Amino acid sequence: MDLQVHRIISFTEDVAVGLRQFREHLPEYSAEITNVIAELYAISATLTSLEGLTRQFPRNFGPVKADFDRVLVSLRYTLNEIINSFGKLDRRPTADNYRQIWHDLNAYLLEESGYSLKRRLNKYKLFLQELQDVVQNKTVDFRFLANLRKSIMSVLEEQDGRFAARLAGLSLDPPGSPTSSSSFSGGSVDAHAGGVGKRRSYERTRPGFRPQPSPLHSPTSTNDSAPPWAPDVPGSPISTSTTTQSNLSSAILNDHWAKDVFSYRGPMIKLPMTGESSKCLGDDVQDVKEWLHEQGFDEIAYISFDDKGSGLSVFFYVREQDNRARILCKSRRNRRAHKYYCLPLNMLEVRRVESCLQLCRRRRAGTELVPWLNLQFDSIEKMVIFFCAFLALRSQDGHKRVQDIRDCELDSEKELFGGIIDDDNFIHALRIYRDRISGAIRLQASVHEGDMKRAPVWTAFITRSIDSPYWIRRVNNRVLLREIRQVIFFPEYSPPRTSRGEHILKFTSEDDARDFVDVIERLSITD
Incomplete structure (x- = not known):
């Protein structure tokens, strides 16, 4: 050149x-x-x-x-x-x-x-x-x-x-x-970077969208009508490499929250590898990548599930105008060709089967769940992150609201605490979960009321933190956590912190704050 x-x-x-x-x-x-x-x-x-x-x-x-x-x-x-x-x-x-x-x-x-x-x-x-x-x-x-x-x-x-x-x-x-x-x-043009104002609200709503001029027919041979926001940030172009055991390293650099979600590098607790290998069980779709591109969808995340040489990769796509969310799967047809599968997230439900998550479609008047995609995970953290990201993307989809949500909790996790917090000027429900299989303990804040009720806002894995005597302290209705690594699933969320960097959990009642600390203290003794 x-x-x-x-x-x-x-x-x-x-x-x-x-x-x-x-x-x-x-x-x-x-x-x-x-x-x-x-x-x-x-x-x-x-x-x-x-x-x-x-x-x-x-x-x-x-x-x-x-x-x-x-x-x-x-x-x-x-x-x-x-x-x-x-x-x-x-x-x-x-x-x-x-x-x-x-x-x-x-x-x-x-x-x-x-x-x-x-x-x-x-x-x-x-x-x-x-x-x-x-x-x-x-x-x-x-x-x-x-x-x-x-x-x-x-x-x-x-x-x-x-x-x-x-x-x-x-x-x-x-x-x-x-x-x-x-x-x-x-x-060349000389300019100065500027700040961007942040809209505030006490009740979370879906990210804003602009109306689509006219809906177009989906190429996925379903009755769903198809009618990132995920731009790429400055950085090197995409380069992919083969990984194993559902590596959650994102191959797409962008400013959508999914970038940070799928680049999680915290401690991992292994899961016993049971259940079926990763594979898509649906019907492959011709020319779906071209269709997604023409309809205004942007790729916001890429995850490789190339265990046992399946060549399976999962991509999330979001359309800026209405936050319409779709999942695209790519598997190897032969050495030089691939098969593609695609569905809107709001046509799928997620369930846990051993070390796998299955994305399923409801059939027979909603009485039967039929697996469309099976994903095997080697750690509880990767499984939880994918689970929460799926729910968050689906809930933020402004095209069609999911009714009668049945998959808001992960099977084999037990809720040990539930309370209400004022979190970054929003009302969230805070829960403590413990996984029966791995023993992992985590916090999850979710939308408490409204159109997006139970949608995950953030989660944090705290299994290794609760043993520290200096990790948690309570001041009236506020609980201060010395160290917490949040995985955030919502745009414009800013974690509240003290001047010393402690994370603030501001409960709406002092009783909830006291109960939260009691549960953590019991877990630190019995875990």
């Missing part, structure tokens, strides 16, 4: 820096702009990685060079449109000035491609990552690659046409559009 690629990498990062100013002045669009910034950094990281791979595998790069050049041209067009919009800011811009320019930019790009700026950047990123896999001789979904190529080439054709019209002295810009001219020279 030549100097031109280095300039595009720098140009991409400059645009990301410039957009921070918009985020600072437009808190109502902070999530959307953060998504765009994250995609830009992910593109920059992928380009940097590809540059290194071309030196490592020069012969493999030749067949994809034409595709690579085309996507860079389209990317440069898009970056120029954004940079040109920066030039329309007043000398002392107001929030209204930023808002108008942001609206105009998005309207122009939407008219040009038929989808949002974030979606366009996501396509660039995915296409570059697929080219990266080709260069490394990894297994590639060529149908997915072809669909991405077709989409990007369609945008590029429109961009070329508009650019040619400008050169001819014509103007295709709508009134107030962000672009009056286009150039192939990159520039």
